[in-house]
Amino acid sequence: MNPMTVVLPFALPPTELAGDLIRVLETPAFATLLSRHKRLQTRIVDSESRALPHEIWLAQQTSxxxxxxxxxxxxxxxxxxxxxxxxxxxxxxxxxxxxxxxxxxxxxxxxxxxxxxxxxxxxxxxxxxxxxxxxxxxxxxxxxxxxxxxxxxxxxxxxxxxxxxxxxxxxxxxxxxxxxxxxxxxxxxxxxxxxxxxxxxxxxxxxxxxxxxxxxxxxxxxxAARAPLAIAGGPDWMQALADSAWRQPDVQQLLAAPRPLLLPGLIGPAQAGEWSLWLERMHAIEQEWLAPLLLALRSGQLNQLTLLLNDRERTLQVDCTRMGLHAFWRKCNLDNLITQG
Incomplete structure (x- = not known):
């Protein structure tokens, strides 16, 4: 059993739009992971940083x-x-x-x-x-x-x-x-x-x-350093940081050999304010990644799943364990996308 980290750049919606966006998000696995966690940590990003939080994370993995x-x-x-x-x-x-x-x-x-x-x-x-x-x-x-x-x-x-x-x-x-x-x-x-x-x-x-x-x-x-990363899409420079076999992985490949996964598909829509496309891609991430990973956590195939979410100004780390999922008294919702930070 191994832990896995999933990095979701711009999964934190803008504060002024977050309420409206989460009302139409149909992501029960995401809601479960955000609500029945072992630990949740939020951090405000340095406004003078010349890189975005997920880019800093990437550099830490590869430099x-x-x-x-x-x-x-x-x-x-x-x-x-x-x-x-x-x-x-x-x-x-x-x-x-x-x-x-x-x-x-x-x-x-x-x-x-x-x-x-x-x-x-x-x-x-x-x-x-x-x-x-x-x-x-x-x-x-x-x-x-x-x-x-x-x-x-x-x-x-x-x-x-x-x-x-x-x-x-x-x-x-x-x-x-x-x-x-x-x-x-x-x-x-x-x-x-x-x-x-x-x-x-x-x-x-x-x-x-x-x-x-x-x-x-x-x-x-x-x-330069080689790191065991998986990156599902993104611009050329970003995909280059993963070995060729790990640039478009599927969930079964990751479960067989867990390694940190970056899902960059939300960056472009969030930067452009294309929120209908952002919602579409969030729903795809739910189906392709979060729902299967939640199932793997429940079955014991993973012993911990960490989500790293960010926008330009905030980061949110959510650590989830199999035991934490038994916290049935916590209502499953996406409120932590709003209340944190």
Whole structure:
């Protein structure tokens, strides 16, 4: 018998909407786990953190203590770039779209860019000379994920893309000793891509322009570590943190060999405020994961199930045991999604 941890980013709905959302959620297994727990702990997130709570958790699983959100070198191993990552300091680079709001720039969610292989390769070739001039090699992994070696830039303090989405971009730009040089590099990329044929074609068909790149996740090669994670979907960089056999697991695979599981499907809808899609995905998580895991806990196949829930501002840890499920005097509901924090 083994314990299991399930991480559910953005399973905590916004306080102002939580009451309405839980009234239409039909998730009895989730309600049971939230109500008949052994222990429940809530924590307010540091408002100045440049990563979201689940991203900090991921970094803790895959990096050495104290390394920060050092994910690049570990992610490189998934794309046959492990040899390059054996030395130097590497960042993740993601082509992105900045859109103008009334008074500031916003970073668009990269999940919706639909950037093709051909488009990304063309933009990569255009950007590579600038990256190499400011640092070292720029390596291509996928259309939405490149890696850049910049050995002298280890002190650059960056933010994750999902932390910056829907926020004023100016508040999330890189900081530190090399922030000005980084901004110069980003300006060069913007100029190179401004009238690039890729963007001319995208504009003609009404697609978002690829007008910037997001640099983040810097890691020393020595900080990369392999961790027994399972990740069901998510962007390329996130899936890269799990071994290939564990990037789209099913519940039986997890029960046969329990390991921490990240379910990132709620992030995009919550960030975009698409609450009907959020409800749809919560119902799918209930059926595909929470109901079978509750059954495994009841039968003794698992001896403990821990849920880690978060939004941008709060985290909620719920520890559930087989014995705790016998607390029949606790009414099963989703109220802890509201009352905690």
């Amino acid at each position: 050495q203590p104290g390394a920060g959100i050092a994910l690049a070198a570990r992610a490189m191993q998934a794309y046959a770039l492990g040899a390059a990552a054996q030395q130097g300091y590497w960042f993740m680079v993601q082509p992105c779209h900045l859109q103008l709001a009334r008074t500031h720039l916003l970073l668009a969610d990269q999940r919706h860019l639909n950037l093709s292989e051909a488009e990304s390769r063309a933009l990569y070739d255009s950007a590579r000379p600038s990256f190499e001039q400011h640092g070292g090699s720029l390596l291509y992994a996928t259309p939405q994920l490149w890696f850049w070696r910049a050995d002298g830039w280890a002190s650059l303090d960056t933010a994750t893309p999902d932390a910056a989405v829907t926020q004023n971009v100016a508040d999330w730009m890189p900081e530190g000793e090399h922030a000005r040089s980084c901004r110069r590099l980003q300006n060069e990329i913007q100029m190179a891509w401004h009238e690039h044929p890729v963007n001319q074609a995208r504009e003609a068909r009404g697609a978002a322009l690829i007008n910037a790149c997001w640099i983040w996740g810097g890691a020393e090669a020595a900080h």
